[in-house]
Amino acid sequence: MTDLTSPFSQVPAGLPRRAFLRVAGASAATAGLVLAGCGKTDTPPVVNSNILYLGSTSTSAADVDAGLLNYFFLLKQLEAAFYQRVVDALPTDLPPAERAFFSDLRDHELVHRETLRYALGNRAYDAAAAQPLPFDFSSLTLTTRAGVLAAAQQLEDLGVAAYAGALRLVRTPDLVALVAKMSSVEARHAALLRDLRTPGSFAGDDVVVNAGVLQSVSLAKTPAQVIAEAKAFFLPIVVSTDLLPTA
Amino acid sequence: MNLFSLLDQLSAVDASPDAAPRRQLLRQLGRAGARAAVAALPMALALPAHATPTDTSLDGIRILLQLEDLLVAFYTQALAAPALTASIPTAQRPDFERLLIQQQNHAGFWRSVLSAAGITPPPVRPASGYDFSGRRSNLANPELFPGVMTNYDAFLQLAQQLEDASASIYLGQISAFTNDKQLLEATLRLQIVKARHASHVRTLRRTTAAVASAVKSWPSKVDPAPSPAIVVPSPAGGTAAPVSIYSFEAKETQVVSGTNEVPFLGVLTGPTAVQYSALSEAFDEPLPTRQATALLEIFG
Numbered sequence: 001m002t003d004l005t006s007p008f009s010q011v012p013a014g015l016p017r018r019a020f021l022r023v024a025g026a027s028a029a030t031a032g033l034v035l036a037g038c039g040k041t042d043t044p045p046v047v048n049s050n051i052l053y054l055g056s057t058s059t060s061a062a063d064v065d066a067g068l069l070n071y072f073f074l075l076k077q078l079e080a081a082f083y084q085r086v087v088d089a090l091p092t093d094l095p096p097a098e099r100a101f102f103s104d105l106r107d108h109e110l111v112h113r114e115t116l117r118y119a120l121g122n123r124a125y126d127a128a129a130a131q132p133l134p135f136d137f138s139s140l141t142l143t144t145r146a147g148v149l150a151a152a153q154q155l156e157d158l159g160v161a162a163y164a165g166a167l168r169l170v171r172t173p174d175l176v177a178l179v180a181k182m183s184s185v186e187a188r189h190a191a192l193l194r195d196l197r198t199p200g201s202f203a204g205d206d207v208v209v210n211a212g213v214l215q216s217v218s219l220a221k222t223p224a225q226v227i228a229e230a231k232a233f234f235l236p237i238v239v240s241t242d243l244l245p246t247a
Numbered sequence: 248m249n250l251f252s253l254l255d256q257l258s259a260v261d262a263s264p265d266a267a268p269r270r271q272l273l274r275q276l277g278r279a280g281a282r283a284a285v286a287a288l289p290m291a292l293a294l295p296a297h298a299t300p301t302d303t304s305l306d307g308i309r310i311l312l313q314l315e316d317l318l319v320a321f322y323t324q325a326l327a328a329p330a331l332t333a334s335i336p337t338a339q340r341p342d343f344e345r346l347l348i349q350q351q352n353h354a355g356f357w358r359s360v361l362s363a364a365g366i367t368p369p370p371v372r373p374a375s376g377y378d379f380s381g382r383r384s385n386l387a388n389p390e391l392f393p394g395v396m397t398n399y400d401a402f403l404q405l406a407q408q409l410e411d412a413s414a415s416i417y418l419g420q421i422s423a424f425t426n427d428k429q430l431l432e433a434t435l436r437l438q439i440v441k442a443r444h445a446s447h448v449r450t451l452r453r454t455t456a457a458v459a460s461a462v463k464s465w466p467s468k469v470d471p472a473p474s475p476a477i478v479v480p481s482p483a484g485g486t487a488a489p490v491s492i493y494s495f496e497a498k499e500t501q502v503v504s505g506t507n508e509v510p511f512l513g514v515l516t517g518p519t520a521v522q523y524s525a526l527s528e529a530f531d532e533p534l535p536t537r538q539a540t541a542l543l544e545i546f547g
Contacts, residue, residue, distance in 0.1 A: 107525035114514045119503040168432040184442040184531035191446035192464040202447035216352035218439035
């Protein structure tokens, strides 16, 4: 690999067979990444330029869980990077009482991120990468209180819906229990940010199902829906959830 | 106390010559969960065959329904208490109405799961059957939670503890649904709403109570401890003194499996260093079944 444009350009050649970071594409312009538990084949099922594949064609519990945890891990990296950006340059119109919230939010997301990274070990999609995936926050307004709160609420509500939509698919009960404890605090974050923007909107009808058998349970989104909403943050990398389980 | 006993019902069914055997009833419950969930789940395609449900999932439902009924009674009483409602800021009354409606729907969900399984759910008891003073409906008993239905601060403080406990009780029952993905998903999604509720009540305490309390929107070791606090049996058992529900939240270590602990102090250093209090704040902790059951029995 001599690709100097990819954050993963330092991945060494000759990755072990069980490596879960797959760097493909010999040309200098491409870096297709597959996070696969390639138990059966050394050839990633699909290789495209700049596509980050979450998941695996393998249906073993360990591989399914690695794919889903990588999905949660990627979202945590995104949130942690977002809050780091916010606390590094707090909006000047953010009242002092609210500054502490962002310090806590940043800390919690770092704790979550490192918990997931540790749980994944060498299965973390970027375990062999020289640098973490950079995120593109250029679509956000981070210089005003309103802009920061809106963006934070969007990310937290999305994170909550991601857990609601995919945590049940994790096969290892201990991991379900561990991630649920983070999901619960994520929901507390989302409620706080919503209340800061609009008091009383903590569990509004846009984040809680308001009809049918599951009335008043959390809104849930599939990995594909979540990634579609977050795709601007990953550019120029395109994240694919095609290999994540749906049931 | 009209304690709903699912196991009693099941044995009653067994005693009837025409009734389905208990095992069959348990299987039906699994299918009922599937039916209830499939109707509304966009992702529930190609459902895998269910593992055989166990007593555990029924016990989980029993506790969670009992919890929801308690919360419904709490907000029903509160919204009808003249002195209390007079002290709730007008703008906040809809918040409690929302809390009530959502928990009514949660209770309704669990009842529908039981009904679909052919099990008669426990009847909804009148809200007046619960006693949130902690006197257990006996005026001779000491009042553990004075002024809860007359004073907004006292009410909010108990509401915070009940909502935090709810999020934790749901976390504690997740393992009951390991073998039923539909009920597991419902439980996880209900738990999330509990956490949103708990966050909001804490935000209200911090920002609007007459006696402002510097609680965060998540349990924290730097929160002022509630007083009076809900106490539950110590996990140490025996004659150990009862403990606050927040003693469980103080946990500062996490394991990814077995004894494999996340080395927080090793990985959260330098640019990723965090405040020490974040280690416990970042995780809500389950309230074990024994403590959950004890808590539910305090009020009714």
